[in-house]
Amino acid sequence: MAFRSExxxxxxxxxxxxxxxxxxxxxxxxxxxxxxxxxxxxxxWRPYSARARQALLREAGLSGEFWELG
Structure with a gap:
């Protein structure tokens, strides 16, 4: 969902x-x-590996349990 603010x-x-x-x-x-x-x-184009996808999240500043692709 999108909200105007936190x-x-x-x-x-x-x-x-x-x-x-x-x-x-x-x-x-x-x-x-x-x-x-x-x-x-x-x-x-080929799909990213799980490691590469996790790195993209980390580089975007998205870390923590919620963002673990597992």
Whole structure:
């Protein structure tokens, strides 16, 4: 889900008793998606290894148990 701010996400959580999960700025998601999907339309593209995908998350500053691909 997208929220205008972290405060809005927390308010949603309190109102509904749910857990918004990770709260990530849209700028971080944009940069991650550029890297994650880079080259996908190229004929020579091959899927990233699990290690490479984990590195992309780490480089975007996304670490911790929630972001472990396991």
């Amino acid at each position: 405060g809005d996400a927390r308010a949603w959580e309190l109102e509904r008793g749910g857990d918004p999960g990770a709260i990530v700025p849209v700028e971080v998601l944009g940069e991650l998606s550029r890297e994650w999907y880079a080259g996908r339309l190229d004929d020579a």
